[in-house]
Amino acid sequence: MTDRYQQLARSSVGRMLVKRLGLPNPAPLRRYQPGQPVVDGPVLFGSAPKGRLGDAVLGVLKSVEATVLTSAAEAGEQRYAALVFDATGIERSEDLGELYRFFHPVIRQLGSNGRVIVLGTQPELVDSPRQSVAQRALEGFTRAAGKEVQRGGTAQLVYVAPGAEDGLAATLRFFLSARSAYVSGQVVRIGTAPVGEPADWEKPLAGKVALVTGAARGIGEAIAEVLSRDGAHVVCLDIPAAGEDLSKVANRVRGTAIQLDITSADAPTKLAEHLRERHGGVDIVVHNAGITRDKTLGRMDDARWDSAVDVNLSAQERINEVLLRDNVIHDGGRLIGLSSISGIAGNFGQTNYSTSKAGVIGVVQALAPALRERGITVNAVAPGFIETRLTSAIPLFTREAGRRMNSLAQGGLPVDVAETIAWFASPGSAGVTGNVVRVCGQSLLGA
Ligand code: NAD
Numbered sequence: 001m002t003d004r005y006q007q008l009a010r011s012s013v014g015r016m017l018v019k020r021l022g023l024p025n026p027a028p029l030r031r032y033q034p035g036q037p038v039v040d041g042p043v044l045f046g047s048a049p050k051g052r053l054g055d056a057v058l059g060v061l062k063s064v065e066a067t068v069l070t071s072a073a074e075a076g077e078q079r080y081a082a083l084v085f086d087a088t089g090i091e092r093s094e095d096l097g098e099l100y101r102f103f104h105p106v107i108r109q110l111g112s113n114g115r116v117i118v119l120g121t122q123p124e125l126v127d128s129p130r131q132s133v134a135q136r137a138l139e140g141f142t143r144a145a146g147k148e149v150q151r152g153g154t155a156q157l158v159y160v161a162p163g164a165e166d167g168l169a170a171t172l173r174f175f176l177s178a179r180s181a182y183v184s185g186q187v188v189r190i191g192t193a194p195v196g197e198p199a200d201w202e203k204p205l206a207g208k209v210a211l212v213t214g215a216a217r218g219i220g221e222a223i224a225e226v227l228s229r230d231g232a233h234v235v236c237l238d239i240p241a242a243g244e245d246l247s248k249v250a251n252r253v254r255g256t257a258i259q260l261d262i263t264s265a266d267a268p269t270k271l272a273e274h275l276r277e278r279h280g281g282v283d284i285v286v287h288n289a290g291i292t293r294d295k296t297l298g299r300m301d302d303a304r305w306d307s308a309v310d311v312n313l314s315a316q317e318r319i320n321e322v323l324l325r326d327n328v329i330h331d332g333g334r335l336i337g338l339s340s341i342s343g344i345a346g347n348f349g350q351t352n353y354s355t356s357k358a359g360v361i362g363v364v365q366a367l368a369p370a371l372r373e374r375g376i377t378v379n380a381v382a383p384g385f386i387e388t389r390l391t392s393a394i395p396l397f398t399r400e401a402g403r404r405m406n407s408l409a410q411g412g413l414p415v416d417v418a419e420t421i422a423w424f425a426s427p428g429s430a431g432v433t434g435n436v437v438r439v440c441g442q443s444l445l446g447a
Helices: 004-010 012-021 052-063 093-103 131-146 167-178 218-229 240-252 267-279 302-325 340-344 351-374 394-404 414-425
Strands: 043-047 080-086 111-122 154-160 187-190 208-214 235-239 257-258 282-287 329-338 375-383 437-441
Touching: 004 131, 004 394, 012 329, 012 375, 012 414, 043 052, 043 167, 043 340, 043 394, 052 080, 052 154, 052 167, 052 282, 080 167, 093 267, 093 437, 131 351, 167 414, 208 218, 208 267, 218 235, 218 240, 218 282, 218 414, 235 240, 235 267, 240 257, 267 302, 267 394, 302 351, 329 351, 340 351, 340 375, 340 437, 375 414, 414 437
Parallel strands: 043 080, 080 111, 111 154, 154 187, 208 235, 208 282, 235 257, 282 329, 329 375, 375 437
Antiparallel strands: none
């Protein structure tokens, strides 16, 4: 999909107009290419006194062969690829100035597509109310920093539970790298879990079987491509009417196709049988199939309500029930849902869709604690404005507003959603469960 405004804003006349009129200035986002280094410049690391993540962070930075600086003086004129701060040692609000003192002198030296990463401890896991308050306050800092960083930069807060230090690598790699190009202003929680680090970080899903519903086009197609690139065998599912496109995708990703309407009464058992008989079960389930049936509430007929809620929510619940009950999804597996910022903020004309997408967040909250014992993680992505056929059909002015109303002033690409899903799917993400991560360029809509 072409973003003409972005093209214009990069021309010489456009640049001048953008500056003079204070118009949105969407920076080109660097996206991941196989073989690309995780970070392509120096990383400044700092810590509040008593921070407990120094060894873990430095270990990850060493493993990605980053140039690590621990004082601003070492950088000279260079621009930083990332600024990483361990705030776990902040125990009282009076000490939040540690954040200011680390970031203030260097934030303007962050390079294009630079990364700000703040690390803390989940406020609900610390002992004292004052420490809990101070850790909660990190959210405001990170979200505001995300709105200030320029040139395609992003900012995230990663809460790491005590004892989960070894589970940081997959998440840190994701947020440092170009894989998280369109993810900003997010808060992620990593809990304790036995983490199986991939033998090869370029193929972390080698030997895994992944099911992607709605894989014939759009975001589902990109998810199939990225999971396959990362080494998984992908079972691509879509309705029979999309069969031709589906088999093209399945062939391209060297996976297999299954034509099935997920809302049909026998879909859960058929799917369970297929996965068990052909693949011995499944490791990664991505519930991507989704539809919109927009109308304002007073004008909405039963069929629009029923179909949106059934495809987007109830069908995946019924499938989960059977896959989990019959152990078709292996222990240590991954369940991943597609929510939407409509499910967080609500959207005009979408009471049915917003209900279903909030329900997808409900699935995460209801299942994640219960499945911890089996090592199955449950997470969701909530895309914002993603450049697909769906969004290209939106009327011009609404579309332009949707594209610009985020910190990166542009729409995301299907691959941005897919990369986030691949991070959830990684064996290194065993402690990442119960999260809803927005892929929205830090949209102004929603919390
Ligand atoms: P899309 O319409 O391009 O693709 C959806 C796919 O799901 C299609 O191939 C369709 O045939 C399939 N599908 C629909 N009903 C099905 C059924 N009953 N059984 C099996 N397959 C079925 O949509 P997209 O833009 O790629 O969106 C993918 C997901 O991301 C959806 O869940 C959507 O709600 C969500 N999402 C998209 C955006 C966006 O900006 N595009 C934003 C937020 C959330």
